[in-house]
Amino acid sequence: MLSQLRRIVQDVAQEPVLNKALAGLVSNVKRALNTECCSVYLADYQQHFTLMATDGLNPEAVGSISIGFSEGLIGWVGQREEPINLAxxxxxxxxxxxxxxxxxxxxxxxxxPIIHHRKVLGVLTIQQGENRVFSEDEESFLVTLGVQLASVLVNAEMRQSVSQSSTQQKVTGQLQGLPGAPGIAIGEGYVMEPSSDFDDISLRKTDDPEKELSRFYKAVKITKAEFNRLAERMSAHLPADALAIFDVYHQLLEAASLGDEIEAQIHDGWCAKSALKRVVEKFARQFDDMDDPYLRERGTDIRDLGQRVLNHLLDTEQRHHKLPEKVVLVAENVTATMLAEIPRHQLVAIVSLKGSVNSHAAIMARALGIPAVMGLDELPLFHWQEQLLIVDGYRGQILMAPADAILAEYQTLISEDAQLSAQYLSEIHLPAQSACGGRFSLMVNAGLAIDLETSHPSHTDGIGLYRTEYPFIVRTRFPTEAEQVELYKTVLATQPGKGVVMRTLDVGGDKPLPYFPISEENPFLGWRGIRMTLDHPEIFLVQIRAMLRANIGHGNLHILLPMISDLSEVDEALRLIKQASFEVADELEGSEIQLPKAKVGVMVEVPSIMYQLPELARKVDFCSVGTNDLTQYLLAVDRNNPRVASLYDAMHPAVLRALHQLCLQSQALQFPVSICGELAGEPAGVLILAAMGYDKFSMNNSNLAKIKWLLRRVHLSELQLLLPEILACQSPKQVRQHVQRFLDQKHLLNQLRA
Known part of the structure; x- marks a missing residue:
């Protein structure tokens, strides 16, 4: 049963023409369940289910018969979102x-029903002439198939248009993702570090078979050489019969085996990757169906061989792709090292197929001030290469190869955005205060591109969060103490007389070090932040010493401890900081140089520490609220997972009430508190926080001018009247509606976005 299901889904996924894929689907299901009829209906934008394929009903009705969402048994299945079984x-x-x-x-x-992310995509039916209720096994088969088909069918029309495209492989259409960073950009897709799995390869045609044949021959030649090296390396460790597998691989690559079939596919118009995929999966399935266990295992050999050839095809393809003038970086997961490889003036937007609104990739995009869209993994990675893209970071939309009229509209929006930015910047030199004179401290989050992030040092109140992990991430080894000293000196020097809050190394979760991999089942609840560095005092002490040495002559260092969940972690960190201070002071003994005392603070991002604030206030000098992780842990939502992205929202009433309680308690304790999470850089977020009583915010440099402009146009008394309504809300949607109504009444709403 399981193998039948897998085969049916694979056949649908591998067929580039949607109508053919669905026709094969209904025939395979009819055969597997030995029923008299199988049909599939897909939902459209006009609220109808259209008959897309059938094996048993009138074939002339395909494509022409539509049933309303509230009509008939098909509509009933869609409405109830569960199976309907009638005799x-x-x-x-x-x-x-x-x-x-x-x-x-x-x-x-x-x-x-076929459901994807709570949306009914279609209905799959089977029918029989006999008066009977279909068995539980038959119903279970159809339900399981519907679940597996959902992820295959979503964006199926987009896949089809790609496979039918010409040599340039352009595709028109719109994709809906998650808004990662605000803004609009137009550029060309550039895929970085593409995965090399046959599941990611969708079938495409070519107008240049000779070029594709040449690429295939080259990949085969490299693969054969690779097998020769492997055989030579293993000859001293494996018996001759085990080494024979390399001879088998060589034979399979010869023209008489797989080679002829692949060449024929290329001559038929398929590109090299598509031809390889079609042939490898065809032969692998044939071996999978054999009864003999030894022959069945040969299917694995075929796949391994094909994977190696595919890897070399992709390597040569990637090397030939020229970096476009305006780069829209596309990757499975965008990392800091990827961003470092692209010149800043060419990078216009980010598309991360995985991740969510507050994943690390989205935060990096907001730090750079470029739009980003996340969570678009339904469309395979290779489809993005060289596509003209409009990236709408406000709505989380991607438009591929847009028509000229649409392109002109978005260029107008980009121009309007630029005018609004100029409007904000025209007031950046003015004091950060409300219309009634209430003062605020506005600082910047930094670490990714210090020159860009500190471009207005005279108009900010310092660096509220310097993420020290980025210099670690972009290296191939741990930076030395001397390297860290020079780096931290540069950062401290950008803010003379103003505080610089340096967070100690915060890796793990979605910020791995390439040279220090951490593999965990649940990394966000695992070995990350202070937990890792306390377990490795040799890393922690080197970093603290480097910070303290860099602070000599500046005196503006504040040390911030991340991911604190227990007071014992604070005690241990303070002990190590004291030890590092003694070590640096010993180096200065006999000189006239004095070691400045650095303030130490704690990030409030793990809920447990919120309930230990009085004890915390007696141990450290300040705290800074990381709203990104605090939201994640309060709501039990992995912020990188697009499947639960709709549940992650810093405007959730529970999060806002927790922040309000934290502010009241810190004020009662006279314990300095600031906000360094992404919420401080959002117009609605900063208004709510200001209403609560927060007055110290750190945000991405790209948001600072807008936030200052907005705060200068509101009265604190007006915000304080708004606060009870906000805290009484039952959903993030209601919260946003209240804030939007307030901004609209103040005639500010249309001035915050083009």
């Missing part, structure tokens, strides 16, 4: 007679 369907009051489909000979009916 005599024609007697049911919801049954709708549709003469064109010719289903009068069928009595038994089983319909199952």
């Amino acid at each position: 005599q369907a024609h007697l049911h009051p919801r049954f709708k007679v549709t003469p064109e489909v010719s289903e009068e000979k069928f009595s038994a009916f089983l319909g199952c």
Whole structure:
């Protein structure tokens, strides 16, 4: 049963033409369940289910018969979002007679919805002439198939248009993702570090078979040489019969085996990757179906061989791709090292197929002030290469190869955005205060591109969060103490007389070090932040010593400890900081140089520490709220997971109430507190925080001018009147509605976005 399901789904995924894929689907399901009819209906934008394929009903009805979302048994399945199993369907009051489909000979009916992310994509049905209820096994098969088909069918039309495209492989269409960073950009897709799995390869045609043949021959030649090296290396460790597998691989690559088939596919118009995929999967499936266990294992060999050839095809392809003038970086997961490889003036936007609104990639995009869209993994990675893209970071939309009229509209929006930015910047030199004179401290988050992030040092109150992990991430080894000293000196020197809050190394979760891999089942609840560095005092002490040495002559260092969940972690960190201070002071003994005392603070991002604030205030000098992780842990939502992205929201009433309580408690304790999470850089977020009583915010440099401009136009008394309404809300949507209504009444809403 499981192998049948897998085979049916694979066949749908591998067929580039949607109608052919669905036709094969209904025939395979009819055969697998030994039923008389199988049909599939897909939902459209006009709120209809259209018959897309059938094996048993009138084939002329395909594509022409549509059933409303509230009509018939098909509509009922969609409405109830669960299977409907009837022995005599024609007697049911919801049954709708549709003469064109010719289903009068069928009595038994089983319909199952195809659902993706709470959205009904379609309905899969089987029918039988006999009056009977379909068995539990049959129903289970159809339900399981519907679940697996959902991820394959989503964006199926987009996949089809790509496979039918020309040599330039352009595709028009719109994709909906998650808004990662605000703004709009137009550029060309550039895929970095593409995965090399056959599942990511969708079939494409070519107009240049000779070029594709040449690429295939080159990949085969490299693969054969690779096998020769492997065989030579293993000859001293493996017996001759085990080494024979390399001879088998060589034979399979010869023209008489797989080679001829792949060449024929290329001559038929398929590109080299597509031809390789079609042939490898065809032969692998044939071996999988064999009864003999030894022959079945050869299917694995075929796949391994094909994977190696595919890797070399992709390597040569990637090397030939020229960096476009305006780069839209596309990757499975965008990392800091990827960003470092692209000149800043060429990078216009980020598309991360994985990740969510507050994943590390989205935070990096906001730090750079470029739009980003996340969570678009339904479309394979290779489809993005060299595509003209409009990236709408406000709405989380991607437009591929847009028409000229649409392109012109978005260029106008980009121009309007630029005008608004100029409007904000025209007031950046003015004091950070409310319309009634209430003062605020506005600082910047930094670490990714210090020159860009500190471009207005005279108009800010310092660096509220310097993420020290970025210099670690972009290296191939741990930076030395001397390297860290020079780096931290540069950062401290950008803010003379103003505080610089340096967070100690915060890696793990979605920020791995390439030379210090951490593999965990649940990394966000695992060995990250202070937990890792306290377990490795040799790393922690080197970093603290470097910070303290860099602070000599500046005296503006504040040390921030991340991921604190227990007071014992604070005690241990303070002990090590004291030890590092003694070590640096010993180096200065006998000289006239004095070691400045650095303030030490704690990040409030793990909920447990919120309930230990009085004890914390007696141990450290300040605290800084990391709203990104605090939201993640309060709501139990992995912020990188697009499947639960809709649940992650810093405007959630529970998060806002927790922040309000934290502010009241810190004020009662006279314990300095600031906000360094992304919420401080959002217009709605900063207004709510200001209403609560927070007055110290750190944000991305790209947001600072807008936030200062906004705060200068509101009265604190007005915000304080708004606060009870906000805290009484039951959903993030209600919170946003209240803030938008307030901004609209102040005639500010249309001035915050083009």
